[in-house]
Amino acid sequence: MEKEKGIAVIDSGVGGLTVVKEIMRQLPSQPILYMGDNARCPYGSKTPEEIRAYSFQMIDFVTRTPLKALVIACNTATAVVLDEAKKDLPVPVIGVIEPGARAAVNATRNGRIGVIGTEATIRSQAYTRSLLQIKPDLHVTGLACPSFVPLVEKHLAHTEEARRVVSETLTPLLREELDTLILGCTHYPLLAPVIQEVVGDSVTLISSAEETARELAAYIGPDERKEKQAPPDHVFVTTGDTGMFREIAEEWLSRTVRVEYHALERSLKS
């Protein structure tokens, strides 16, 4: 029997797992092929040329497997390669920025939205463009938080150090009277309890995960999981430490996962 085509999900590291969790919830019968480039994470401090080259190395790898769709579950990569990947690939390609922007516009009441993300994402202004395209009179404040991703990648999201770093970094946002804050990096939902504590309960945190999975479902159709159907075969591939990846993935997804190692070329290619 022909193997069912899966959904590929890529990220610079473990951040895309926040999107995977939501895909598993909304589309439980879809097999997922995940790739995290943990060895070269963070992407957020790299140049657009590096981000493009590394992202396409991942795309080349995952597209060796027949796919139904590709989710670029990394805001940094979405900002740089989404349009090009959409043109190149014969399957739907879904990014995380437009879904996040849509969810934030639906949530805000006072029109004051904050966006936190990597340096590359904030520099690209991709969220500001997306938000203002939906609603031109919004007030948008962006803040790069380069120290957040390393905390998550090192599995330190629950520590006192994380609380201190998040609190120090987000202080400038507290005077902006925001009612909505976009977690514009897929790693940040793993820090959500600490972020919420720092910004206070009056601010709604937006993660792109739910809206991205909804967009994916709109492309591939509703999930019709049969009662007796065997659970789908998910595979998680990392370019980094499989043990650390497994620890974070199993905790976040509340299930055991199969993790494989795969090295990507170190050199840049254009």
Ligand code: DGL
């Ligand atoms: N998770 C990624 C994002 O959504 C990027 C983290 C990084 O590699 O800097 O932007």
